[in-house]
Amino acid sequence: MAIYSVKGGVGKTTFAANLAWCSAQQAGHSTLLWDLDAAGGSAFLYGLEPSETRLAEEVFARERSPARLIQPSGFDRLDVLPADESIRALDAQLVRLGKRRRLAKLTEELSADYARIVLDCPPVMNELSAQVVRAADLVIVPLPPSPLSARAFDLVVREIAGNTKRHPPILPVLSMLDLRRTLHRQAQEANPNWPAIPYASAVEQCAVQRKPAGALAPQSPAAQAFERLWGAIDKKLAQPR
Incomplete structure (x- = not known):
């Protein structure tokens, strides 16, 4: 499962870290969170840093097994x-x-050890994003709540469709939704079938405490929204391809 957007600042890394936690803790799947963004945000949210530098490229060159770079999350x-x-x-x-x-x-090789693999993707349109599309069974697209959300989603769909003949299902999700704001309400009204993750202090605290929302505040609206979103995702991934 890929968490992908063509722009940064939409909550992509927060989605990846929290959905991976839901997969492991709530669904009980052996789960790998693979950080493909040079910012290293997903690992940071779990209090992790790469053990050495310049090893990620060796994985893609087949000079090093990805299994040698994997670290336990603490969960x-x-x-x-x-x-x-x-x-x-x-x-x-x-x-x-x-x-x-x-x-x-x-990812096919890693799936021998992991039932679910979550890819935190960089906000780019290049060969790496094309490879992500070819690898993914499902693409989650976090979108900021604005009248331009649908247009941004269409851009992602065109990018994905242009990189593979049979692209995976694509799920748009409104991120950081604050219904006190008129533009946010309008975005939700325009796209009533899109799932949404609310704006919440629990999500902001993920980066401060370096833990997912479900571990910090399991009863918070944001943690429960991630849980519901994961339930829908897990159901989709379980369907025969």
Whole structure:
């Protein structure tokens, strides 16, 4: 499952970290959170840092097994594969290698040990994003609540459709929804069937406490919204492809 957006600041990393936690803790799946964003946010939210630098690119070059870089998250059944600075050069490396399904092959191998793999993707449109689409069984697209949300989603859909003949299902989700704001209400009214994650202090505290919302404040509206979203995602992933 890929968490993807063409722009930053939409809650992508928060989605990835929290949905991976739901997968492991609430659904009981062995889960890997793979950070493909050079910012390294997903690993940071679990209090982790890469053990060494410039190893991520070696995974894609087949010079190092991804299993050697995986770290336990501190929560049962949830591991993290952190990003490091070499991720910044990954797009050029993939173009140079000419292996259009390298990420898909790596995730297939890792699926022998993990029932669910969550990819925290960088906000780019390049060879790496194309490889993400080829690897994913489902793409989650966090979108800020605004009248332009549908337009932004259409841009993502066109990008994904342009990189594979049969693209995976794409699920838009309104992120940081604050119904006290008129534009946010209008966005929800315009897209009533889209799931939504509310704006909440529990989500902001994820980065401060370096823990997912479900561990910090399990009864908070945000934690419960992530739980409901994961339930729908898990049901979709369980369907025969």
